[in-house]
Amino acid sequence: MRVGLTGGIGSGKSTVAGFLREAGAAIVDTDxxxxxxxxxxxxxxxxxxxxxxxxxxxxxxxxxxxxxxxxxxxxxxxxxxxxxxxxxxxxxxxxxxxxxxxTALVVFDVPLLVESGRWRARVARVLVVDCRTETQIERVLQRPGWTRERVDGALAAQASREARRAAADAVIFNEGLTLETLRHNVRSLAATWGCETMATP
Known part of the structure; x- marks a missing residue:
């Protein structure tokens, strides 16, 4: 199974990719x-x-x-x-x-998957990590060197939340979750996509 993973800046996509990797999926990181x-x-x-x-x-x-x-x-x-x-x-x-x-599951980590228009035909499923825009801004401003102007520019260069969700086969809403809850949600979803190790603790 080949899955495309995407999400706006500050959504937690990299964290989700890490949980997929630790449980046995192969991650292809386009960045x-x-x-x-x-x-x-x-x-x-x-x-x-x-x-x-x-x-x-x-x-x-x-x-x-x-x-x-x-x-x-x-x-x-x-x-x-x-x-x-x-x-x-x-x-x-x-x-x-x-x-x-x-591995049974290969995940293409593609930040601009929706924007590019080319990746959808290369994957069987699209997984979108989503959260509120206000949360994205708060998270990214905590990163070294990021200003509000730079965050706004990055958000403007990316597809809207609505466009990403419309392209998704599955959405993880990463808002107000503990890391353990997020990990459990990721493992449960990936288990349905054939990565058997995801189903085990």
């Missing part, structure tokens, strides 16, 4: 793949340098993430050009990792 592609020597760096210029490359050869993030937020064409470089490489690596997995 981690993206970071590996844009680190020094990463496969995406030559094309990024050619497309955007050397001032978007740090001294050690990695992507200057802060500079690129600022450009992508302000220039939709630049964002599209960056995605045209990264998305095919991310997809190829994600599918290779999934093909190599030997």
């Amino acid at each position: 981690a793949i993206s970071r590996s592609l844009t680190q020094p020597g990463g496969a995406a760096m030559p094309a990024i340098a050619q497309q955007f210029g050397s001032h978007f490359v740090t001294a050690d050869g990695a992507l200057d993430r802060d500079r690129m993030r600022a450009l992508a937020f302000s220039d939709s064409d630049a964002k599209r050009r960056l995605e045209a470089i990264l998305h095919p490489l991310i997809t190829a690596e994600a599918l290779a990792q999934a093909d190599a997995a030997s």
Whole structure:
């Protein structure tokens, strides 16, 4: 079973992914793949340098993430050009990792699954982690370096809660739950999707 996992910033998606992993599911983390592609020597760096210029490359050869993030937020064409470089490489690596997995449940952790429009056909189910927008803001503001302006920009760049829920086969409403309750809910849901270890304590 291949499942797409998504959720807005601050929803608790990474925590849910961790519970899935600890119980035996294979997690394919597209954010981690993206970071590996844009680190020094990463496969995406030559094309990024050619497309955007050397001032978007740090001294050690990695992507200057802060500079690129600022450009992508302000220039939709630049964002599209960056995605045209990264998305095919991310997809190829994600599918290779999934093909190599030997578990009953493979979970693609894709923050922009709904926005991309491409992942739905690659998975049998979509699991959305949801919470109130106010809770998202409160959680993200506790992270180092995050300002309200940056949080608002991140929320604006993502699909609405309604759009994510409309695309979901299952929703975990991560609001007011203890970690143990959240873990139990995740394990129960995944057990129905064929990950037998999820059903055991």
